[in-house]
Amino acid sequence: MKNIVHFMFAIMLIGVLAACGGDSTDNNDVELDDTTETPETDDAATEENPDQADDGTENDEATNGDVAQDDDQATIKETMDELGLAEIEIKIEYPNDNDYEVEIDKSSQGNYEVELDDEINNIKLKGMDAFDTILPNLEKLDITKESSKEDVIAQVIEAFELNDDYEEYDIEVIFSDGTKMEFESEN
Numbered sequence: 001m002k003n004i005v006h007f008m009f010a011i012m013l014i015g016v017l018a019a020c021g022g023d024s025t026d027n028n029d030v031e032l033d034d035t036t037e038t039p040e041t042d043d044a045a046t047e048e049n050p051d052q053a054d055d056g057t058e059n060d061e062a063t064n065g066d067v068a069q070d071d072d073q074a075t076i077k078e079t080m081d082e083l084g085l086a087e088i089e090i091k092i093e094y095p096n097d098n099d100y101e102v103e104i105d106k107s108s109q110g111n112y113e114v115e116l117d118d119e120i121n122n123i124k125l126k127g128m129d130a131f132d133t134i135l136p137n138l139e140k141l142d143i144t145k146e147s148s149k150e151d152v153i154a155q156v157i158e159a160f161e162l163n164d165d166y167e168e169y170d171i172e173v174i175f176s177d178g179t180k181m182e183f184e185s186e187n
Contacts, residue, residue, distance in 0.1 A: 072128045076112045079131075080104065080176070083138060087174040090156055092166045094120065100162055102134055120162075137161075143173055149183045 080086065090102040101117040116123060116130040125133055140159035143152055152171055157164050168185040175181075 072131075073111055075128075076104075076114065076131055077110070079135065080106075080112070083141075084176050085138075085173065086176050086178070087172070088138070089170070089172040090160070091170045092156070092162055093168040094163070094166055100160065102137075102160070104131070104134070143181075145175065145179050145181065147181070152181070152183055 085104075087106050088102065088104050090100070092100045094100070098119045099117065100120055101115070103113070103115045105113045107113065112131075114127060114130040114134070116125045116133055118124070123133070137160045141155050143155060147155075152173075153169055156162070156169075156171060157166075166185075170182075170184045172180070172182045
């Protein structure tokens with residue numbers, strides 16, 4: 001009797017296995033039609049949100065931008081420290097409202113904002129582009145705490161290759177140690 005039970009159990013087991021793992025062409029009990037819903041995948045989310053990669057992780061573009069900005073800030077800080085400067089602002093006004101302005105300002109958080117507004121040559125830059133353009137001129141400056149007003153304006157005009165027919169000027173220099181010098185024309 002045991003052998004018959006084992007035999008029947010084996011037959012049933014083969015039947016179950018055949019039903020589960022059999023060829024799909026033999027399974028005529030299930031019909032698929034156009035109304036059958038397919039489960040949602042991450043592909044739909046990826047199409048709606050292009051910042052999401054195929055594996056469901058977010059794209060590192062924003063992170064890379066932050067890293068690049070941090071690198072830029074570190075470069076500016078290091079260079080300004082080498083020059084012995086914390087901040088510098090230069091505004092030279094020319095006839096016909098053609099101004100030349102350079103600003104390298106340090107925020108209270110320690111981040112630098114850099115701008116170049118050269119109305120003479122129609123150049124307006126911000127950030128690292130401005131800093132890279134300004135840097136060769138800054139490196140020509142030899143302004144110290146003992147520099148005279150006349151020496152500072154002459155150095156700025158020469159270093160930035162500006163004309164000396166300016167109408168007014170305003171130059172502010174803050175050295176790395178916090179010492180501040182400001183020179184304005186007396187017009």
